[in-house]
Structure formats: C-alpha cells, structure tokens
Amino acid sequence: MSEFWLISAPGDKENLQALERMNSVTSKSNLSHNTKFAIPDFKVGTLDTLVGLSDELGKLDTFAESLIKRMAQSVVEVMEDSKGKVHENLLANGVDLTSFVTHFEWDMAKYPAKQPLVSVVDTLAKQLAQIETDLKSRTAAYSILKANLENLEKKSTGNLFTRTLSDIVSKEDFVLDSEYLITLLVIVPKSSYAQWQKTYESLSDMVVPRSTKLIAEDNEAGLFTVTLFRKVTEDFKVKAKESKFIVREFYYDEKEIRREREEMTRLLSDKKQQYGPLLRWLKVNFSEAFIAWIHIKALRVFVESVLRYGLPVNFQAVLLQPQKKSATKRLREVLNSVFRHLDEVAAASILDASVEIPGLQLSNQDYFPYVYFHIDLSLLD
Numbered sequence: 001m002s003e004f005w006l007i008s009a010p011g012d013k014e015n016l017q018a019l020e021r022m023n024s025v026t027s028k029s030n031l032s033h034n035t036k037f038a039i040p041d042f043k044v045g046t047l048d049t050l051v052g053l054s055d056e057l058g059k060l061d062t063f064a065e066s067l068i069k070r071m072a073q074s075v076v077e078v079m080e081d082s083k084g085k086v087h088e089n090l091l092a093n094g095v096d097l098t099s100f101v102t103h104f105e106w107d108m109a110k111y112p113a114k115q116p117l118v119s120v121v122d123t124l125a126k127q128l129a130q131i132e133t134d135l136k137s138r139t140a141a142y143s144i145l146k147a148n149l150e151n152l153e154k155k156s157t158g159n160l161f162t163r164t165l166s167d168i169v170s171k172e173d174f175v176l177d178s179e180y181l182i183t184l185l186v187i188v189p190k191s192s193y194a195q196w197q198k199t200y201e202s203l204s205d206m207v208v209p210r211s212t213k214l215i216a217e218d219n220e221a222g223l224f225t226v227t228l229f230r231k232v233t234e235d236f237k238v239k240a241k242e243s244k245f246i247v248r249e250f251y252y253d254e255k256e257i258r259r260e261r262e263e264m265t266r267l268l269s270d271k272k273q274q275y276g277p278l279l280r281w282l283k284v285n286f287s288e289a290f291i292a293w294i295h296i297k298a299l300r301v302f303v304e305s306v307l308r309y310g311l312p313v314n315f316q317a318v319l320l321q322p323q324k325k326s327a328t329k330r331l332r333e334v335l336n337s338v339f340r341h342l343d344e345v346a347a348a349s350i351l352d353a354s355v356e357i358p359g360l361q362l363s364n365q366d367y368f369p370y371v372y373f374h375i376d377l378s379l380l381d
Contacts, residue, residue: 006372043115078156
C-alpha cells in the first residue's frame with residue numbers, strides 16, 4: 001500500500017516496551033511494516049510558540065499536500081503523450097516516493113536543526129510559496145499555448161460544415177480577382193453526388209458549365225467548387241439549399257491562410273520548446289516540494305509529541321506501512337490497545353465504540369492516545 005502512518009510514543013522504558021509489543025504483533029499478523037523515523041532534537045522554545053506552530057504546521061501540511069498534488073497533475077498534463085512514464089518523473093531526491101519516506105533523513109543543510117523551530121517552519125513556508133508562484137506562472141503560460149494549439153487543431157478536424165478549409169483548398173480551386181465571376185464551395189451529401197452533377201448548372205442562371213470539382217470528402221459529404229456570376233450568388237444559395245446542397249461561406253484569402261498555417265507551425269514549435277524546460281522544472285520542484293512535505297510531517301510529530309508528552313523531549317517516532325487495506329481496522333485496534341495506558345479515558349472510548357475508520361480520513365474529532373499523522377501517496381496516482 002502507498003500509505004503510511006507516522007506515530008510517536010514517549011521514549012521511556014515502559015513505552016519502548018510497548019513499541020516492541022506493537023512491532024511484534026504487527027509483524028506476526030502481517031499488519032504493517034514498521035521502521036524507526038529519525039527526527040532531530042530541535043530548540044523547543046516556549047509553550048505558546050509550540051501551540052502556535054502546531055496550528056501553522058497543520059495549515060502548511062495541507063498546503064504542501066495540495067501543492068504536490070497539483071504538481072503531479074501538471075506532470076500528467078504535460079506528459080499527455082507518455083502517461084505511462086509519469087511516475088518515472090515523480091521522484092524525491094532521485095528515488096521513488098515510498099523509498100524516500102521509508103529511508104527519510106532530516107536535511108540538516110537545508111533546514112538546520114540548530115535554528116529555532118519558527119525559523120525552520122518559515123523557511124519551509126517560503127520555499128513552498130515560491131514553488132507555488134512559479135508553478136502558476138509556468139503552467140499558465142503552457143496552458144494558454146496548449147489551448148491555442150488545441151483550438152487550431154480542432155478547426156482542422158470535424159466535418160466539412162465546421163472544420164477550417166484553409167488546409168484543403170488551393171488557389172487553383174478559385175476564380176480570383178474577377179469583377180463578374182465568383183467560386184463557391186458547396187457541401188453535397190455523398191448520396192446526392194449524381195443529383196449534384198446533373199442539376200448544379202440549372203440551379204440558377206449564369207452558372208458556368210462544367211465548373212464543378214470535388215476537392216475534399218469526409219464520411220458524410222463532399223466539398224465541391226462551382227463558379228457563377230456574382231449577381232446570382234444569393235439566388236444560387238437559396239436554390240441549392242432547397243436541394244439540400246449547402247453553400248459553405250468561405251473567402252479565399254491567401255494571406256490569411258498563410259497566417260493560419262504559420263500560426264500552427266509557430267505554436268507547435270513553441271510547445272516543443274517549452275515542453276522540456278517545463279517538465280524538468282516540474283521534476284526538480286516536485287521533488288523539492290515532496291521533500292519539504294515530509295519534513296513538515298516530521299516537524300508536526302516533534303511539536304505534537306512535546307505538547308502531548310511534555311519536557312524534557314523524549315519520544316520515539318515510528319513509520320508504519322499498512323500491508324493491506326483490509327487490515328487497517330485491525331492495525332488501529334492493535335495500536336489503541338498497546339498504547340491505551342497513555343490516555344486511559346480516550347483509549348477506552350475508542351476501543352469500546354468499535355467504530356470503523358473508513359480510509360483513515362480522520363476528522364478533527366478523532367483522537368488517539370498516541371501522536372498520529374497520515375501520509376497517503378495514493379493521492380498522487
């Protein structure tokens with residue numbers, strides 16, 4: 001499973017023995033794979049500071065999770081033609097996310113533990129805020145480019161009634177620069193080709209004989225040219241419609257056609273040029289954001305453990321990886337039983353209620369006698 005439970009318990013002898021019991025039971029029953037989760041000794045500061053940080057870290061945790069989800073989705077969108085390789089680009093420090101979490105080590109160079117906790121949290125918050133700002137600007141520019149390209153590509157698809165004709169027609173299909181003559185484009189159902197050939201010259205006066213030519217087809221109809229005198233254009237359109245031949249409004253403008261083709265070429269080139277740098281930026285900064293998120297989880301465990309268990313700082317953090325979804329309820333019961341002594345009243349109410357915890361999406365009302373945080377990597381699938 002791609003989810004983890006990050007818990008902590010006091011580091012005294014009794015609770016270390018409780019952790020050993022937990023490891024023994026969960027291992028024998030194949031409920032979870034457990035590893036120690038190393039967290040540095042930070043400068044604790046005042047109780048008021050810790051309470052404030054607890055609230056701030058909760059918000060920062062939510063923000064970081066949301067950010068990495070958006071970045072993962074951006075990678076999916078950018079790699080639209082290679083979606084099978086998306087997870088190869090969602091790494092943290094060059095390794096898969098599960099490996100990074102299970103082998104987590106605090107980055108002392110980036111987030112010095114000797115600094116006050118407030119400073120460490122501020123560094124993380126500023127880093128994530130900058131990544132989000134850059135993400136918005138970079139993906140917005142790419143999205144606009146992609147949307148413009150898709151709009152042009154849509155014009156080149158669809159049926160003859162709606163698609164652009166600039167890539168179908170050529171200058172030779174039209175009588176141009178004539179004061180008296182005009183070439184029209186007429187959509188004729190495939191079942192009516194013979195009727196068109198027999199009747200088009202008589203639909204109106206002044207239709208040039210043998211001036212029709214089939215220049216394109218789709219599944220339902222064909223696009224024919226016909227040349228006639230300008231002054232009978234409206235009459236011809238009416239008569240053609242009565243016979244279920246539709247005149248497609250089109251004016252051959254060589255400059256406009258060239259501009260449209262050049263725009264498509266430019267957009268394709270721009271998209272190709274932006275693809276590599278954007279994907280590289282997403283890979284690097286997804287890694288940075290994910291690493292920051294796990295550091296935030298570690299900080300939350302530290303702050304909540306000090307607030308819950310008191311001073312001096314003495315607790316053990318453990319990372320549990322549930323082995324299967326069906327066993328999570330049983331795993332929760334084992335933890336509540338093993339650590340019941342940490343808060344008899346709360347633990348008893350949890351055990352006696354026998355309430356299932358679907359998906360482990362804990363509300364603010366859920367309470368456990370140990371410090372607990374959830375890391376769900378399936379959200380990035």
